[in-house]
Amino acid sequence: MTLSESQLSQLKETIYQLALEENFQDMRVSDINTSGYFEKFKSWLNNGYHGEMSFLERNQELRQHPDSLQAGTCRVLSFRYNYLPTNAQFSAPLKNPDMANISRYALGRDYHKLIRKKLSNIVRQAANQLNLEQFIEARVLVDSAPVLETAFAEKSGLGWKGKHSLIINESGGSWFFLGEIFINQPIQVDAPVEDKCGSCTACISLCPTDAIIDGKTVDARRCISYLTIENKGPIPEDIRTSLGNRVYGCDDCQLACPWNRYSSVSEDKDFYPRHGLESSELKDLWLWDENMFLSNFEGSPVRRIGYQNWLRNLAVAIGNTGNPDYIELLEKKLPDANAMVTEHILWAIKTLGEKHALNNTRSKLLSKTKKLINCVVNMHPRDA
Ligand code: SF4
Numbered sequence: 001m002t003l004s005e006s007q008l009s010q011l012k013e014t015i016y017q018l019a020l021e022e023n024f025q026d027m028r029v030s031d032i033n034t035s036g037y038f039e040k041f042k043s044w045l046n047n048g049y050h051g052e053m054s055f056l057e058r059n060q061e062l063r064q065h066p067d068s069l070q071a072g073t074c075r076v077l078s079f080r081y082n083y084l085p086t087n088a089q090f091s092a093p094l095k096n097p098d099m100a101n102i103s104r105y106a107l108g109r110d111y112h113k114l115i116r117k118k119l120s121n122i123v124r125q126a127a128n129q130l131n132l133e134q135f136i137e138a139r140v141l142v143d144s145a146p147v148l149e150t151a152f153a154e155k156s157g158l159g160w161k162g163k164h165s166l167i168i169n170e171s172g173g174s175w176f177f178l179g180e181i182f183i184n185q186p187i188q189v190d191a192p193v194e195d196k197c198g199s200c201t202a203c204i205s206l207c208p209t210d211a212i213i214d215g216k217t218v219d220a221r222r223c224i225s226y227l228t229i230e231n232k233g234p235i236p237e238d239i240r241t242s243l244g245n246r247v248y249g250c251d252d253c254q255l256a257c258p259w260n261r262y263s264s265v266s267e268d269k270d271f272y273p274r275h276g277l278e279s280s281e282l283k284d285l286w287l288w289d290e291n292m293f294l295s296n297f298e299g300s301p302v303r304r305i306g307y308q309n310w311l312r313n314l315a316v317a318i319g320n321t322g323n324p325d326y327i328e329l330l331e332k333k334l335p336d337a338n339a340m341v342t343e344h345i346l347w348a349i350k351t352l353g354e355k356h357a358l359n360n361t362r363s364k365l366l367s368k369t370k371k372l373i374n375c376v377v378n379m380h381p382r383d384a
């Protein structure tokens with residue numbers, strides 16, 4: 001049964017208030033029409049920008065039509081939840097090549113379960129408070145099904161899609177998670193907001209791997225977030241140097257974005273950094289064995305990439321330090337490494353070795369030049 005107008009507006013207001021109580025910053029509503037958004041997504045796939053994420057090629061019908069995913073759905077409620085930890089250092093790890101730079105969203109607990117639980121509570125409590133349990137059918141989604149989540153966030157006015165392809169909120173920046181509730185009641189929809197990127201291109205010019213192409217499109221095959229997280233295979237050799245010390249994800253486009261001047265920090269302690277991850281040295285992380293990796297990343301999103309890919313990412317970052325003192329440390333992990341990681345370790349050793357040789361040649365050249373200058377000075381003391 002469809003609820004009356006007043007019941008629908010009561011339902012919307014109750015869900016909104018409960019969301020605020022659960023520490024969400026906003027909730028907005030859209031219909032389920034994906035027209036325009038779905039075609040853009042298909043063209044992104046057809047261009048191969050999704051790399052090896054073949055799961056994105058599947059379930060197109062469900063992605064295009066939310067009511068095929070959850071029968072009866074006619075509205076999508078989109079929520080935003082800030083995650084920026086108060087004590088995350090903004091630039092220290094990026095400036096210091098010996099430190100590991102981990103994407104800020106991954107410094108604390110994995111958000112999926114946490115946000116899903118909050119959203120489930122919200123819809124259950126709202127139905128209960130309004131005595132509407134038998135009329136409401138809902139499904140909570142947090143990255144857990146084929147959903148065009150940024151499309152719904154954009155349609156509902158939760159924010160606009162920035163040129164870096166993330167949703168930006170005028171008062172909250174972009175450091176937030178998204179979550180959705182599919183619902184069977186025609187709650188009043190909200191209007192989209194104006195795109196306020198304007199002529200800014202900061203994210204495009206500061207992206208270390210030139211992964212952002214025109215039309216708010218990111219080529220995942222060049223994006224460090226994809227290469228260090230979703231990618232199961234080797235990191236392309238021509239991009240390795242550009243990764244710098246980014247060992248899990250990349251925040252550069254968000255750091256570049258002027259709208260993040262207005263972002264607020266999260267009050268949720270679950271997203272505060274654990275194990276000093278916001279200021280870890282590469283060499284310390286490199287020394288973790290698999291058991292330490294699994295226990296230190298218990299409940300963290302980093303755990304899902306697995307130990308071998310973690311080593312792969314660290315090997316590249318260590319190779320990028322330019323410090324040949326790390327060669328011995330790199331060699332220590334060769335017995336634990338699979339074939340793919342071994343290749344990355346050997347690349348790092350070679351890179352550091354070449355740097356070392358170059359430094360030696362430079363210092364030999366420098367000392368030869370100094371000797372030559374001394375010689376000339378001694379020959380012509382009055383000209384010196
Ligand atoms: S996450 Fe990093 S690599 Fe990916 S688009 Fe943003 S700046 Fe570029």
Ligand code: SF4
Nearest residue numbers: 162163197200203257
């Ligand atoms: S950096 Fe500039 S262009 Fe990029 S998303 Fe932010 S406002 Fe838009």
